[in-house]
Amino acid sequence: MDNISSDIYKEYILSIYSNLSNKREINTKTVSFEYNPLCGDKILIFLFVENDTIKDASFSGDGCILSQVSAEILTESIKGMTIMEAKEINLEYILKKLDLENLISPSRLKCIEVAINALRKI
């Protein structure tokens, strides 16, 4: 791409962002949302739970690349977990999955935390 590069917006991150398979709404009552305190963007998390197991998870709401990609990774990671287990997923887990450890400024960490915080409100 014309030798343009970015430490944060790596090809890997952009490829997840260009194909957000969990960005869809599920018809369920198990839903919650959170606002990004940095910009006010809202992320909703939807869970389809059966026998105490998350059978499907998705999200909706527009936002920056970091918030969207972390919501995608979070919803993908929690499929098959109990809600209790899902709520234990933390910032470090998502950062590691995205290979973004030590690269994100404190203010932008809020973008990554939005989906986690939305899920924890369920």
Added chain:
Amino acid sequence: MNKNRNEIIWKDIKSDFPILNNVTYLDSASTSQKPTVVINKINELYTKYNANIHRGVYIFSEKTTAEYESSKEKVKKFLNISDASGYIAYTLNATYALNQIARMMEETYLNEGDEIICSIYEHHSNFLPWIEVAKRKHLNLKILYEVNIENIKKTLNRKTKVLALTHFSNVTGDIFDIGEILDYVNNTEYLNNGKCITVIDGTQAVGKIKIDIDKLNPSFYVFSAHKVFSPTGLGVYYVNKNIENKIKPVNYGGDMVNHVETNSCILKEMPYMLEAGTQNYESAIGLKSAIEYIENIGIENVEERLKVLSDYLRKKVMNLDYINAINIEKFFDVLSFSIKGIHSHDIASFLSERNVFIRAGYHCAEPLVSYINHDESLARVSLHIYNDFEDIDKFIDSIQDCYKYLKIK
């Protein structure tokens, strides 16, 4: 004394700001950088005469007090405020000043059924205090969506007790014709002489354009020192003498009283009754030095330079058809924009990796951003005299890279 415009070497101005070595700082609407003279002045305070103001009789305290008081005289001269017209009071920041004003008016003047008018262009600081007062006192809060004299004439009425307006929008870069609006208020029998309190937020204006308070004649005019090359922690507000009967301190404590008994006190005269506790004399002394710095360049030259830079930025941005630029034809100094498919925070982070610092989000004016940009946050560039054409070129190059690299959807 204003310098002749041709005598100013803007490259030298940039080198007056030591932090700007190797970074492109385009967020002066948020806070300004500080010139060496101001930094040195603060150093001088702490190494040569620091002591609390208004309290000691020893040399240090007398010197710090004199510097603090002369800072106010400097502000008055800079903004053309005569002793007959009103006072300058210091507080923590512009937000705090506006809250104090709203609380004072709530306590001394506003009654159920009265009307407050705020423009949609207000920073949260000149919006939220009035929303809260309106709720507590059952007042009607009306929003002015277009700030012009025709709309003012249509909207203001006998019930209007407060008109809260920004002089210069921190989002659209509009400078409103406050003079014409205040002229109307001051010449309308049922609004003038403090019947309609005019609260002008000059936070973006002071230090960038020439301001003549005596000519404008508002009830209050507020700004923040840190946006004028000074340290943080100082809000400045002008109080018109014609509303002195509506002034009652919100905060009580040290240094604002002449006499105290167990159940009462006698307040100091204006403006000292508004300054409870130890004031931020460091920032006040910094502000004096910052105004001297601006005076040495000349505020007219500052305004002209910002116009030239704004026009250059306007021309460059107009060439990029993917940028949705707010108020591109008219903006002065502050340009907000969005790029379809790229979030404002991603733009700002991408640019930050290139040492180009811009702001993103709602700019503490969420109702306005929602109104003008359909709830989508905005990236924002704002200029000051230490910026140059090279900074704007670097911003444009980085935006072009950002668009090429992040435009996925």
